[in-house]
Amino acid sequence: APPGRTSRDVPRVLAIAGSDPSGGAGIQADLKSIAAHGGYGMAAITALTAQNTTGVRGVHVPPATFLSAQLDAVSDDIQVDAVKIGMLGDAHVIAAVRGWLEKVRPGVVVVDPVLVATSGDRLLQESAEAALGELLPLADLITPNLPELAMLLGEPEAADWPAALDQGRRLAARTGATVLVKGGHLNGSTCPDALVNTAGLLSAEVVEFAGERISTRNSHGTGCSLSSAMATAQARLGDWEASLRAVKPWLAGALRTSGQLEVGAGNGPINH
Ligand code: PLP
Numbered sequence: 001a002p003p004g005r006t007s008r009d010v011p012r013v014l015a016i017a018g019s020d021p022s023g024g025a026g027i028q029a030d031l032k033s034i035a036a037h038g039g040y041g042m043a044a045i046t047a048l049t050a051q052n053t054t055g056v057r058g059v060h061v062p063p064a065t066f067l068s069a070q071l072d073a074v075s076d077d078i079q080v081d082a083v084k085i086g087m088l089g090d091a092h093v094i095a096a097v098r099g100w101l102e103k104v105r106p107g108v109v110v111v112d113p114v115l116v117a118t119s120g121d122r123l124l125q126e127s128a129e130a131a132l133g134e135l136l137p138l139a140d141l142i143t144p145n146l147p148e149l150a151m152l153l154g155e156p157e158a159a160d161w162p163a164a165l166d167q168g169r170r171l172a173a174r175t176g177a178t179v180l181v182k183g184g185h186l187n188g189s190t191c192p193d194a195l196v197n198t199a200g201l202l203s204a205e206v207v208e209f210a211g212e213r214i215s216t217r218n219s220h221g222t223g224c225s226l227s228s229a230m231a232t233a234q235a236r237l238g239d240w241e242a243s244l245r246a247v248k249p250w251l252a253g254a255l256r257t258s259g260q261l262e263v264g265a266g267n268g269p270i271n272h
């Protein structure tokens with residue numbers, strides 16, 4: 001830790017997610033984001049992807065027993081202050097993560113319900129969507145984008161912000177978790193976000209955060225980075241609203257300055 005920071009100030013944050021070898025999304029984005037928010041980053045890899053900024057060429061999901069071995073190796077030795085869960089791949093992986101969460105009960109669990117990449121490639125087998133739904137009640141915070149929110153509910157995608165908030169309320173009621181509803185997939189000049197919880201855990205059932213839309217084609221890994229940042233901030237602050245207030249300007253800066261990077265010809269990374 002830098003001078004003046006004791007280990008007590010550095011939350012130990014474990015990302016359980018897939019690898020993006022081009023560094024923009026997945027576990028690579030998670031580790032950069034955890035570091036940017038002052039956490040000690042750890043990574044248990046659920047799946048390997050062969051991908052770059054133009055799309056996903058292949059997915060390899062190692063045996064779930066080996067993911068369990070990674071998770072146990074970490075938690076047998078290291079106190080895990082927060083967990084961020086991203087790409088899971090298939091139902092065996094989901095079962096392994098679920099068993100480990102029930103055993104270890106980490107203090108902060110953020111689930112980014114990754115289903116399909118922006119490029120259109122599936123990152124979770126369709127047959128595993130029901131198993132993902134059963135994992136969600138173990139989350140403290142769920143961070144779906146609007147297509148994922150709709151798919152989790154089995155409803156059409158929200159066409160406007162009020163409809164998105166209604167869907168957020170339904171997912172919060174169903175899971176007991178707090179839901180971060182993200183306006184990034186809506187059209188228009190604003191880009192609001194909201195924290196939604198129906199169990200009385202927030203200062204109001206819906207807490208909205210205004211934001212302006214940042215126009216860039218480099219948005220690869222935005223969701224991964226945001227969910228890891230929230231896990232890290234929450235481990236330190238213990239308050240989702242304060243965490244989102246801290247994280248949002250960082251994410252806006254990473255999007256605004258993404259053009260400074262020259263990484264690939266497709267949907268490039270944000271400047272984590
Ligand atoms: N690759 C991995 C391993 C991911 O976990 C994710 C998203 O969570 C993506 C790719 C998708 O990134 P994007 O949709 O931002 O391009």
